[in-house]
Amino acid sequence: MKSCVLLMKLPCTEGESWRIGEAIRAKGDSLFLLGDAVAICRKEYRGHAASIVSSVLSKGAKVNASARDLRARGIEASELPEGVKVIEDIEGDFIDVTMDQADRVIAW
Amino acid sequence: MVEKKTLTIMLASAPLGSQYADHMCRVALRALEKGHEVEIFLYGDAVHAQMNHQSPKLFFPVGEKLKELVVKGAKVYSCEICSVARGYISGQLTPDGKKDYSSTKVLDGIQFTTIFGFVESLARADKVLSFGGG
Numbered sequence: 147m148k149s150c151v152l153l154m155k156l157p158c159t160e161g162e163s164w165r166i167g168e169a170i171r172a173k174g175d176s177l178f179l180l181g182d183a184v185a186i187c188r189k190e191y192r193g194h195a196a197s198i199v200s201s202v203l204s205k206g207a208k209v210n211a212s213a214r215d216l217r218a219r220g221i222e223a224s225e226l227p228e229g230v231k232v233i234e235d236i237e238g239d240f241i242d243v244t245m246d247q248a249d250r251v252i253a254w
Numbered sequence: 255m256v257e258k259k260t261l262t263i264m265l266a267s268a269p270l271g272s273q274y275a276d277h278m279c280r281v282a283l284r285a286l287e288k289g290h291e292v293e294i295f296l297y298g299d300a301v302h303a304q305m306n307h308q309s310p311k312l313f314f315p316v317g318e319k320l321k322e323l324v325v326k327g328a329k330v331y332s333c334e335i336c337s338v339a340r341g342y343i344s345g346q347l348t349p350d351g352k353k354d355y356s357s358t359k360v361l362d363g364i365q366f367t368t369i370f371g372f373v374e375s376l377a378r379a380d381k382v383l384s385f386g387g388g
Contacts, residue, residue: 152383154277181273237277237284244381245259245290253383 149175150248152240153183157198169252173206176248178240184215187230203229212236260291262379264372267386268299269316274386275303279319281383282328292328293379294320295372296364300386301336304364317361324363331375334366 149169170177177199185191187199187209202209211226213234223232233239244251263282269275282292296303308317324330334353338345343357343366355366376382 154274154385155272180277235284237280238288240281241261241285241288241290244383245261245285245288246256248381251381251383253385 147249148172148247150178150240150243150251151176152178152180152251152253153186154181154254156182156185169250170202170207171205175202175205175207176243177202177207177209178236178243179209179211179215180236181212181215182219184211184221185219187211187227188221188225189227190225199227199230203227210236210239256289258289258291259380260293260378261285262293262295262375262382264295264297264382264384265300265303265386266297266384269303269308270310270313271299272386273314275300275316276314278383278385279314279316279323282323283319283326286323286326286328292323293375294323294328294330295367295375296330296332296336297369297372298333298336298387299340301332301340301342304330304332304337304342304360306359306361321361321363324361329365330363331365331367331371332360333372334368337366 151169179187199209209230210233211230213232263278265275265278267274282294285292303316303320320330334345337343342359344354346354348354
């Protein structure tokens with residue numbers, strides 16, 4: 147079963163959303179970061195659930211961050227860990243995974 | 255050529271107060287552009303997204319995007335009870351026994367339904383997404 151998770155807010159502002167990392171279990175799963183959620187993929191992020199991205203990457207799953215939302219928050223590609231994919235048309239990629247690849251989709 | 259599927263989306267947060275409506279519009283637009291059917295249900299404070307004459311000069315133009323989504327084929331449903339509660343429609347029975355959904359406050363192309371209509375949309379969906387709420 148392939149899982150796709152879309153996270154749009156920082157875990158520190160959205161209560162239990164840190165648990166979404168548990169939905170990503172295997173290679174082939176995907177985490178998409180939009181809006182404020184892009185900040186959790188900064189290497190220096192020390193907020194709540196700071197380990198989500200490293201945990202997801204260690205499982206071989208994909209982490210995709212919105213280039214538009216990173217720019218809006220002044221976050222440079224050099225601030226991101228290796229393995230995070232920065233995507234201009236992230237909604238297009240998200241739709242491809244959601245409609246054609248994922249068995250389970252969670253948007254938070 | 256992708257297989258045409260149906261995406262049902264619930265938006266449950268008001269525009270401008272958060273970016274959920276912005277994200278929803280962008281995702282829905284790309285789904286349409288990739289050849290999928292899109293059905294959107296505005297629920298709770300999200301019905302404010304249907305307001306006519308929005309003018310968010312410095313923010314994402316949710317009203318304009320909803321109009322674009324309708325023009326490109328999305329079915330945009332709004333919760334009737336939520337809309338009555340917020341003064342968009344009367345929802346009163348007319349002499350011919352239908353509910354009055356007429357309004358100058360609502361964007362063209364918005365259709366009104368109840369939560370049961372949303373359940374019917376869920377039954378048609380291949381995939382379901384929710385944005386906001388909680």
